[in-house]
Amino acid sequence: MDTSRWATSYTLWQRSKRSLVGGVSTSMRAAALPHPLFFERASGAYQWDVDGHCLTDYVLGWGAIILGHCHPAVVSAVTDQVARGETFGAQHALEYQVAERILPWFPFAERVLYSNTGTEAVQMALRLARAATGRRKFVKFVGHYHGWADSVLVSYRPPPSEANVPRLESLGQVPSALSDVLVCPWNDPEAIRQVFAEHGEDIAAVLTEPVLCNSGVVPPIAGYLQMLRDFATKSGSVLIFDEVITGFRTGVSGATGRYGVAPDLVVLGKAVANGYPVSLVVGRTDIMELANGRGVVHAGTFNGNPIVLRAALATLEVLDRPETLSTLFNATDALASGLITIFKHYGIPAQIPHVGGVAQILLGRANPPRDYQDFARADQATYNLLLVECLKRNVYLLPGGRLYVSAAHSSEDITRTLDAFDQSMHVLQQGKGGISVGHAGA
Numbered sequence: 001m002d003t004s005r006w007a008t009s010y011t012l013w014q015r016s017k018r019s020l021v022g023g024v025s026t027s028m029r030a031a032a033l034p035h036p037l038f039f040e041r042a043s044g045a046y047q048w049d050v051d052g053h054c055l056t057d058y059v060l061g062w063g064a065i066i067l068g069h070c071h072p073a074v075v076s077a078v079t080d081q082v083a084r085g086e087t088f089g090a091q092h093a094l095e096y097q098v099a100e101r102i103l104p105w106f107p108f109a110e111r112v113l114y115s116n117t118g119t120e121a122v123q124m125a126l127r128l129a130r131a132a133t134g135r136r137k138f139v140k141f142v143g144h145y146h147g148w149a150d151s152v153l154v155s156y157r158p159p160p161s162e163a164n165v166p167r168l169e170s171l172g173q174v175p176s177a178l179s180d181v182l183v184c185p186w187n188d189p190e191a192i193r194q195v196f197a198e199h200g201e202d203i204a205a206v207l208t209e210p211v212l213c214n215s216g217v218v219p220p221i222a223g224y225l226q227m228l229r230d231f232a233t234k235s236g237s238v239l240i241f242d243e244v245i246t247g248f249r250t251g252v253s254g255a256t257g258r259y260g261v262a263p264d265l266v267v268l269g270k271a272v273a274n275g276y277p278v279s280l281v282v283g284r285t286d287i288m289e290l291a292n293g294r295g296v297v298h299a300g301t302f303n304g305n306p307i308v309l310r311a312a313l314a315t316l317e318v319l320d321r322p323e324t325l326s327t328l329f330n331a332t333d334a335l336a337s338g339l340i341t342i343f344k345h346y347g348i349p350a351q352i353p354h355v356g357g358v359a360q361i362l363l364g365r366a367n368p369p370r371d372y373q374d375f376a377r378a379d380q381a382t383y384n385l386l387l388v389e390c391l392k393r394n395v396y397l398l399p400g401g402r403l404y405v406s407a408a409h410s411s412e413d414i415t416r417t418l419d420a421f422d423q424s425m426h427v428l429q430q431g432k433g434g435i436s437v438g439h440a441g442a
Contacts, residue, residue: 001034005392008050009037028062031399033388042069044408047396055396056413056420060404063245066271066328066357067318068408074274077314081307089301094309101316102282105253108262111288113281114304118244118269119147121279122207124291124298125265126151129205129238131296132287138205139195139237141186143215143372146207146242150177157215160376186212186371187221192231200235210255210263213245216375217353217360217402225261232264238287244269244279248319249328249404250356258356273312278305324407328357331409335359338418346425348382354403361386361401382428389424 003010013036016023022030029036038050045068047057057069067074099112115121130136142163146152153169154177166183168175182199184191196203206228212218232239240263246255247268256266265283272278281288291298302308318324336352336359343350343363351362353369362369363386364379378401387397395417397403 001388003034005053006034006037006049006051010035012038012050033384033391033399037396044068044070045406045410045413053394055391055394056409056417057396058403058405058417059396059398060406061275062270062398063249063358063404064270064273064275065404065406066248067274067315067324068406069275071274071315071318071408073314073318074276074311077310078276078307081310085306087302087305087307092304092306094306094313095304098309098312098316101313101320102268102280106256106266106282108256108264108284109266109282110285111283113288113291113298114309115279115281115298115300116277116302116305117147118242118267118279119149119152120300121244121267121269121281122146122152122240122242123149125240125267125281125283126205126207127296128265128281128283128287128290129240131290132238133204133236135202135204135237136180137182137199137202138180138207139182139184139192139203140207141184141209141212141372143186143212143218143375144207144209144242145214146209150174151180152207154178154181155183157376160373163373163376185373186218187224188371189224189227192227196231196235200231200237203232203235203237205238205240206232207240207242209246210241210243210259210261211246211250211355212372212375213355213358213402215372216362216369216378217355217358218369218371218375219353219355220259221370225259229261229263238265239263240265240267242267245358246356247271249358251325252319255355272315273308274315276308276311277302278308278312318407325356328405328407328409331407331411331414332357332359332403332405334411334414335403335405335409335417338414339421342418342422342425345422346429348425357405357407359403359405361403363401385428386421386424389427390420393420393423395420 013023024030039047041048047055142155145156150173155167156169158167166178182195243254243266248271250258269279290296336354339352349366351365353360362378363382383401
């Protein structure tokens with residue numbers, strides 16, 4: 001592949017590999033095609049790479065940018081706060097101001113705990129659940145991602161043939177992690193019934209993405225989240241929604257509000273501060289207050305950082321305007337609809353499941369996805385070719401097929417993006433003598 005179009009990025013990547021592992025700051029970025037790119041600046045729906053290309057951005061900081069890059073309200077708030085103090089090692093008003101802004105959107109919840117990453121917040125939620133129940137085991141679902149910590153990095157991206165066998169995902173991961181986790185397929189009511197019948201008295205928590213966003217953007221089937229709620233309540237387990245992705249992208253109340261099911265704890269992250277690093281656990285007082293001198297340790301030097309929370313407060317105020325999310329949802333709907341039309345025109349079976357401001361390209365799939373296997377069996381090879389062709393036309397996409405949209409994406413941006421996809425599909429079909437996409441009947 002000729003990568004001369006991104007020659008400066010390639011040179012910087014080679015230099016980075018002399019000091020950074022793989023030349024990247026997180027191993028997931030190493031999967032970028034044709035190789036990791038380097039960027040100089042961003043604004044609205046666009047990023048400018050070091051080779052001078054202005055790219056329409058559907059990576060958006062892996063979902064953290066919900067308003068668009070460098071939103072004026074966020075920039076102004078952060079600029080003001082930087083001059084007031086970086087961190088205090090003590091309390092400040094922004095901590096309760098952000099909490100008071102968020103809590104009304106989650107009526108079941110009464111308290112907030114801050115941390116910095118989704119991984120940290122998930123670990124805190126599990127610790128609270130175990131302390132509240134006196135139990136150790138928890139239920140998680142195949143394909144769901146809850147961070148890279150040993151305890152939860154189980155059955156995240158297994159081969160389809162091993163999808164129903166609990167599986168560690170990393171070398172160096174402690175094997176004992178498997179002893180505390182009960183793995184179930186997503187959207188399988190019978191599997192939930194069985195796991196609670198066999199282990200109900202030992203289950204501290206049910207941990208789930210309420211929409212399987214990390215592996216395919218697969219919504220819950222009708223009644224599924226309520227079933228999880230009912231089984232958790234009956235067994236005395238804690239229901240945890242990991243809304244690191246779905247929080248705010250599916251509405252100000254996230255998937256919790258969209259589907260009308262109240263968990264006991266919600267984990268939030270990514271979009272909360274429009275790209276600044278913060279995560280939260282939001283939940284019931286009786287569980288959350290276990291961290292208030294009642295034996296549960298919660299710590300972190302940068303928890304509640306004032307610069308980050310100033311960004312969060314500005315972001316939440318913009319999200320509270322009705323037009324913000326309606327713009328985001330309309331842009332996502334238009335993108336998904338246009339992509340389906342394009343793939344149909346070229347005779348490519350495809351599904352574009354989408355919820356709120358996140359979507360997924362699944363090539364080679366004739367039916368809507370129901371579980372992880374439907375994602376895992378999509379035609380990734382053709383998507384990879386498509387990703388690079390779109391990049392040549394200044395559209396920046398994630399590996400794996402997930403699409404993040406921001407409130408800054410205009411109808412003109414969507415039109416240009418669809419034109420880029422159309423041109424890319426034409427080139428691929430001409431170059432390959434007609435694309436052969438696998439699993440067309442799946």
